[in-house]
Amino acid sequence: DVKVTQSSRYLVKRTGEKVFLECVQDMDHENMFWYRQDPGLGLRLIYFSYDVKMKEKGDIPEGYSVSREKKERFSLILESASTNQTSMYLCASRTQVRPLHFGNGTRLTVT
Amino acid sequence: GESVGLHLPTLSVQEGDNSIINCAYSNSASDYFIWYKQESGKGPQFIIDIRSNMDKRQGQRVTVLLNKTVKHLSLQIAATQPGDSAVYFCAENPGGGADGLTFGKGTHLIIQP
Numbered sequence: 001d002v003k004v005t006q007s008s009r010y011l012v013k014r015t016g017e018k019v020f021l022e023c024v025q026d027m028d029h030e031n032m033f034w035y036r037q038d039p040g041l042g043l044r045l046i047y048f049s050y051d052v053k054m055k056e057k058g059d060i061p062e063g064y065s066v067s068r069e070k071k072e073r074f075s076l077i078l079e080s081a082s083t084n085q086t087s088m089y090l091c092a093s094r095t096q097v098r099p100l101h102f103g104n105g106t107r108l109t110v111t
Numbered sequence: 112g113e114s115v116g117l118h119l120p121t122l123s124v125q126e127g128d129n130s131i132i133n134c135a136y137s138n139s140a141s142d143y144f145i146w147y148k149q150e151s152g153k154g155p156q157f158i159i160d161i162r163s164n165m166d167k168r169q170g171q172r173v174t175v176l177l178n179k180t181v182k183h184l185s186l187q188i189a190a191t192q193p194g195d196s197a198v199y200f201c202a203e204n205p206g207g208g209a210d211g212l213t214f215g216k217g218t219h220l221i222i223q224p
Binding site: 004030031033035040041042043045048050056058090092097099100101102103104105 | 142143145152153154155156157160200202204209210211212213214215216217
């Protein structure tokens with residue numbers, strides 16, 4: 001089974017802090033994704049990557065950046081956290097046109 | 112079972128009944144569709160998928176129906192069990208494998224004893 005591991009389940013950060021969310025997958029998938037999930041808004045795509053060092057903006061990239069230095073690892077970076085970035089963050093990976101496999105999420109609170 | 116529209120966020124069914132969850136997708140070019148189940152505190156889990164060259168696909172206790180004419184997707188769960196309580200999302204693949212999926216808002220399925 002594919003395993004997507006997000007390094008933290010819960011994070012509490014202060015406004016203005018730089019925040020790193022880490023994600024690792026173990027199935028050699030070329031494609032990796034970061035979504036955020038908010039009540040009433042569903043899952044929205046922030047950034048994705050189809051190869052090492054490649055990145056593409058999703059639907060809501062503002063305030064975020066990403067890094068993919070190794071195929072198995074995809075990091076989401078909040079350069080200066082704000083309260084409107086309080087959310088559940090979900091990392092996913094897949095190969096070709098196949099199901100996305102999700103991690104269990106990181107619930108980030110920015111105070 | 113009870114048919115619900117995308118705008119209705121909650122579906123309540125009796126244990127043992129069949130459930131039908133509906134979804135309207137937006138992109139006529141989408142070629143691949145997936146249903147996910149999300150339990151509290153967990154990430155979405157894959158249930159079943161269907162490609163656009165099919166109109167029906169069956170799994171264990173689940174069936175997905177695709178109507179491309181009206182851009183409609185449904186998930187049928189047979190003999191609903193307490194463990195089926197969760198939020199169910201449909202997702203469409205509007206591009207190739209490198210692009211992400213576009214998700215519906217989700218339906219919360221509640222199982223009554």
